[in-house]
Amino acid sequence: MQSYTEENYLKTIYHLAEKTTNVQTNAIAEQMQTKPASVTDMIKKLAEKGLVDYIKYQGVTLTEAGKNTAVDIVRKHRLWEVFLVNKLNFKWDEVHDVAEELEHIKSIELIERLDEFLGFPKADPHGDPIPDKNGRFAKTQFIKLIELKIGDSGTITGVSQHSSAFLKHLEKLGLTLGKQIQISDITDFDGSVEIKLSDKQINISREVAKHILISSNGKN
Amino acid sequence: MQSYTEENYLKTIYHLAEKTTNVQTNAIAEQMQTKPASVTDMIKKLAEKGLVDYIKYQGVTLTEAGKNTAVDIVRKHRLWEVFLVNKLNFKWDEVHDVAEELEHIKSIELIERLDEFLGFPKADPHGDPIPDKNGRFAKTQFIKLIELKIGDSGTITGVSQHSSAFLKHLEKLGLTLGKQIQISDITDFDGSVEIKLSDKQINISREVAKHILISSNGKN
DNA sequence: AAAAATTTTTAGATTTACCTAAAAATTTAA
DNA sequence: TTAAATTTTTAGGTAAATCTAAAAATTTTT
Ligand SMILES: [Mn+2]
Ligand SMILES: [Mn+2]
Ligand SMILES: [Mn+2]
Ligand SMILES: [Mn+2]
Numbered sequence: 001m002q003s004y005t006e007e008n009y010l011k012t013i014y015h016l017a018e019k020t021t022n023v024q025t026n027a028i029a030e031q032m033q034t035k036p037a038s039v040t041d042m043i044k045k046l047a048e049k050g051l052v053d054y055i056k057y058q059g060v061t062l063t064e065a066g067k068n069t070a071v072d073i074v075r076k077h078r079l080w081e082v083f084l085v086n087k088l089n090f091k092w093d094e095v096h097d098v099a100e101e102l103e104h105i106k107s108i109e110l111i112e113r114l115d116e117f118l119g120f121p122k123a124d125p126h127g128d129p130i131p132d133k134n135g136r137f138a139k140t141q142f143i144k145l146i147e148l149k150i151g152d153s154g155t156i157t158g159v160s161q162h163s164s165a166f167l168k169h170l171e172k173l174g175l176t177l178g179k180q181i182q183i184s185d186i187t188d189f190d191g192s193v194e195i196k197l198s199d200k201q202i203n204i205s206r207e208v209a210k211h212i213l214i215s216s217n218g219k220n
Numbered sequence: 221m222q223s224y225t226e227e228n229y230l231k232t233i234y235h236l237a238e239k240t241t242n243v244q245t246n247a248i249a250e251q252m253q254t255k256p257a258s259v260t261d262m263i264k265k266l267a268e269k270g271l272v273d274y275i276k277y278q279g280v281t282l283t284e285a286g287k288n289t290a291v292d293i294v295r296k297h298r299l300w301e302v303f304l305v306n307k308l309n310f311k312w313d314e315v316h317d318v319a320e321e322l323e324h325i326k327s328i329e330l331i332e333r334l335d336e337f338l339g340f341p342k343a344d345p346h347g348d349p350i351p352d353k354n355g356r357f358a359k360t361q362f363i364k365l366i367e368l369k370i371g372d373s374g375t376i377t378g379v380s381q382h383s384s385a386f387l388k389h390l391e392k393l394g395l396t397l398g399k400q401i402q403i404s405d406i407t408d409f410d411g412s413v414e415i416k417l418s419d420k421q422i423n424i425s426r427e428v429a430k431h432i433l434i435s436s437n438g439k440n
Numbered sequence: 441a442a443a444a445a446t447t448t449t450t451a452g453a454t455t456t457a458c459c460t461a462a463a464a465a466t467t468t469a470a
Numbered sequence: 471t472t473a474a475a476t477t478t479t480t481a482g483g484t485a486a487a488t489c490t491a492a493a494a495a496t497t498t499t500t
Binding site for chain 1: 304307308309310314317318321322325326327329330333334337
């Protein structure tokens, strides 16, 4: 049984490992809002428990056991987010912090019944995939909106930035999950992207376009 | 902001104060499954934070602030129990431990929306009253089944013992919340109670009868 | 390949929530 | 009203998770 803190470290390492092969002490520290010295302490402990492989100065990787725990926490986090949005009418930008706490509730029964209650959802309110109870989930193959060319179209199926400010901004623009979009123009001057929605035409910055994930349904 | 541990102490003191005026160190220790020395440590800390009034060797009482926190935890505990039973199909004997964790999730929004989602329930699955968001709730006026006389009738509206063993036993006997009962006899030999239910007649021990709470609807 | 910059670890403390053993206070019984 | 039993507190320590400051290792730049 892992502590709340250990679970958060494992989850952080798991997410960092999705981006970089070599997970560094400083990166973990930044993500966990703590100091590198504290991270070193914790890594040693996790290594002793067989949850990570660790070589001094070489960063960490999760062991099979460590990855299993991490994926389980991710599963709980995302299921609770679905609950908050679908059942309690939270907005997609309001759920993260509460899910951050709820993910640590220790009861297998609870999470399985919650999963069933929610209808075994496959994705959370941000489009991230929800692992099943065996930890399996499809590797989603999204394209960043910024990578699309003029004329390409697709459906918004995820975001790669979960800050409240970003999500609120998307909401205001009408860029929510499931929306059909088509690239009508890409501005030479600043690289901003002109998008055609079903009912309107909008312009978004490169920065915003970078963090919108599209499941492409046809290039031109 | 209180820690998980502080919240549990406050809740324990609150419940003990419902039974005895003077809440003793040893009683808290037993309830919290810890040692009296640890309780003394914590009491001092809570006193410093203004959550309890404390005079050495004289036991503790909650301050207004302490009582507010305690009632808030009780509210959360009971609302989560309702959620588990009504929405996730847990049995009334399976919910306590999970609610013991869930009650510490810190989000006012969460609990208010949960309350609404559940339809603002007035009682939890064990018949205990749920405080509203201002901490107010009706002092329930139950009678212990053991105190009824032959011929008295009423409705089962609560239990004063929450152990899984006891609750499972009641379930098996068909003595669940809302059931109409009438006392048909009280055995001279062992004081056991003969009860008439709508569909059958059963006999329960004094020990069981002590912990069933009845809202009486007419003595004879 | 040195020097400089960055990253990571160690050393030594702190805080929180515990513990055991022993001392002190209070309550109950003789 | 002493003596005995019980309750409560104090003293001194431990373990988990954190911190700061300084040392060590690695990487990047000149
Ligand atoms: Mn968390
Ligand atoms: Mn999410
Ligand atoms: Mn609790
Ligand atoms: Mn209850």
